[in-house]
Amino acid sequence: MNVLIDNREVFLSGFKNTGILFVFSAFFALILGTIVAGMRVSPAPAMRAAGTIYVNAVRNTPLTLILAFFALGYPRLGLPHLDYMFAAIVGLSLYTATYVSEAIRSGINTVSVGQSEAARAIGLTFMQTLSLIVLPQAFRSVVPPLFSVFIALLKNTTVAAGFGVVEAGGIRATLSDLGEPLLPGLLWVALIFVVLVLGILTPLQRYLEKKWRVAR
Amino acid sequence: MTNPVPSPVLVEMKAVNKHYGALHVLQDINLQVAKGEVVVVIGPSGSGKSTLCRTINRLETIDDGSITIEGKELPKEGKELANLRADVGMVFQSFNLFAHKTILENVTLGPIKVKGVSKSDAEKQALALLERVGVGHQAAKLPAQLSGGQQQRVAIARALAMKPKVMLFDEPTSALDPEMINEVLDVMVELAKEGMTMVVVTHEMGFARKAADRVVFMADGQIVEESTPNEFFTNPQSVRAKDFLSKILTN
Numbered sequence: 001m002n003v004l005i006d007n008r009e010v011f012l013s014g015f016k017n018t019g020i021l022f023v024f025s026a027f028f029a030l031i032l033g034t035i036v037a038g039m040r041v042s043p044a045p046a047m048r049a050a051g052t053i054y055v056n057a058v059r060n061t062p063l064t065l066i067l068a069f070f071a072l073g074y075p076r077l078g079l080p081h082l083d084y085m086f087a088a089i090v091g092l093s094l095y096t097a098t099y100v101s102e103a104i105r106s107g108i109n110t111v112s113v114g115q116s117e118a119a120r121a122i123g124l125t126f127m128q129t130l131s132l133i134v135l136p137q138a139f140r141s142v143v144p145p146l147f148s149v150f151i152a153l154l155k156n157t158t159v160a161a162g163f164g165v166v167e168a169g170g171i172r173a174t175l176s177d178l179g180e181p182l183l184p185g186l187l188w189v190a191l192i193f194v195v196l197v198l199g200i201l202t203p204l205q206r207y208l209e210k211k212w213r214v215a216r
Numbered sequence: 217m218t219n220p221v222p223s224p225v226l227v228e229m230k231a232v233n234k235h236y237g238a239l240h241v242l243q244d245i246n247l248q249v250a251k252g253e254v255v256v257v258i259g260p261s262g263s264g265k266s267t268l269c270r271t272i273n274r275l276e277t278i279d280d281g282s283i284t285i286e287g288k289e290l291p292k293e294g295k296e297l298a299n300l301r302a303d304v305g306m307v308f309q310s311f312n313l314f315a316h317k318t319i320l321e322n323v324t325l326g327p328i329k330v331k332g333v334s335k336s337d338a339e340k341q342a343l344a345l346l347e348r349v350g351v352g353h354q355a356a357k358l359p360a361q362l363s364g365g366q367q368q369r370v371a372i373a374r375a376l377a378m379k380p381k382v383m384l385f386d387e388p389t390s391a392l393d394p395e396m397i398n399e400v401l402d403v404m405v406e407l408a409k410e411g412m413t414m415v416v417v418t419h420e421m422g423f424a425r426k427a428a429d430r431v432v433f434m435a436d437g438q439i440v441e442e443s444t445p446n447e448f449f450t451n452p453q454s455v456r457a458k459d460f461l462s463k464i465l466t467n
């Protein structure tokens with residue numbers, strides 16, 4: 001307990017950055033992932049191909065490589081400077097969006113084709129059919145896999161530590177610089193992650209599942 | 217049943233062919249439907265009736281030939297295709313009501329999103345339509361809370377809300393329990409009487425006799441026979457039609 005109290009500044013700023021990385025990356029990944037899922041079921045072959053290539057290319061690249069690109073490769077391209085935090089959010093979002101897209105696409109496949117045929121038959125466009133009829137029904141079955149993706153994202157934020165963003169995964173290093181005992185510090189970090197998942201994400205998942213089940 | 221003044225052609229299929237891989241599902245189909253006409257399409261399972269019906273609003277594409285509505289070729293894609301579909305109502309065997317929307321929302325969605333009708337006008341019109349098909353008091357419920365017969369009547373109201381030029385019905389009563397078939401057929405007979413142009417895939421002879429101007433008999437992707445309901449049911453010409461009728465009559 002002493003490790004935690006004596007170093008609350010370190011813990012606080014670490015988890016604050018974890019929170020920022022998580023919230024922004026989850027937000028952008030959800031938007032981008034939904035768009036990509038839409039592309040992958042689009043009637044236009046070029047859209048489908050672009051979506052498929054993106055998902056397969058990025059999903060099969062290790063996250064460390066993606067973040068390394070933004071931390072080490074990107075600055076050499078002579079493009080506008082990105083600070084580490086922003087670059088980490090971009091990398092995490094691009095990476096997580098592929099998993100979001102796959103979760104949503106599998107949800108789309110659970111909605112019967114009759115639903116989109118009926119939508120098209122009354123004159124709704126592809127975008128209207130997707131946004132008004134298919135996605136609202138797909139999101140229900142998507143909640144559990146989506147939360148698995150977000151829990152993975154929460155843990156993946158620690159990878160950003162290796163690239164200069166001081167978040168919770170970096171607390172251990174900071175503590176060891178301060179000469180604190182290593183093991184208790186590590187255990188506290190792990191424990192707080194568990195609390196974040198069980199205390200925030202899991203209840204939120206349960207709430208959404210329940211809310212959308214009633215609406216059926 | 218013959219019209220003294222010929223009505224203008226509304227739907228015209230000319231030399232239409234379609235394949236599913238090696239299966240030649242529509243073979244040189246020629247069909248005209250006049251304004252106000254009710255055409256019943258009948259034939260054994262797998263003969264291509266659903267496919268024919270679905271090509272008319274381009275839920276299925278065709279390989280060659282042409283399909284026109286009021287003389288205009290069906291648009292290939294995009295906004296124009298969506299606009300065309302708004303003019304062609306479709307009622308499916310499995311109802312396909314939007315499962316997450318209320319009965320009222322099912323009927324108002326098209327007018328609001330496709331035609332830009334205001335919400336209050338759309339609701340007023342939807343309630344009148346629901347009343348007309350006998351489910352006015354169910355407006356606030358979700359589809360799953362209704363019986364099959366009620367759902368199918370809502371589906372008809374949803375199609376009517378778009379004020380379509382022609383309505384397509386693909387075996388609208390085949391998924392229903394027997395005691396619910398008539399409540400749906402009654403609504404369709406009413407529609408026919410009011411002059412709606414209809415293409416109806418059905419095996420309900422009662423409906424064909426009561427409401428159809430013409431029966432089209434399909435087998436193996438071809439239109440084998442076309443005649444008045446009375447002529448078709450009492451005096452079929454082709455061997456296949458005789459064979460088919462003897463089967464559905466003995467069942």
Ligand SMILES: Nc1ncnc2c1ncn2[C@@H]1O[C@H](COP(=O)(O)OP(=O)(O)O)[C@@H](O)[C@H]1O
Pocket residue numbers: 236239241259260261262263264265266267268
């Ligand atoms: N999407 C499809 N892909 C391949 N074959 C199909 C498809 N839809 C229908 N068919 C085949 O086309 C034939 C005609 O089908 P359909 O038009 O549904 O017949 P009907 O409505 O007269 O029973 C059937 O043999 C069916 O198996």
Ligand SMILES: [Mg+2]
Pocket residue numbers: 265266267387
């Ligand atoms: Mg059929």
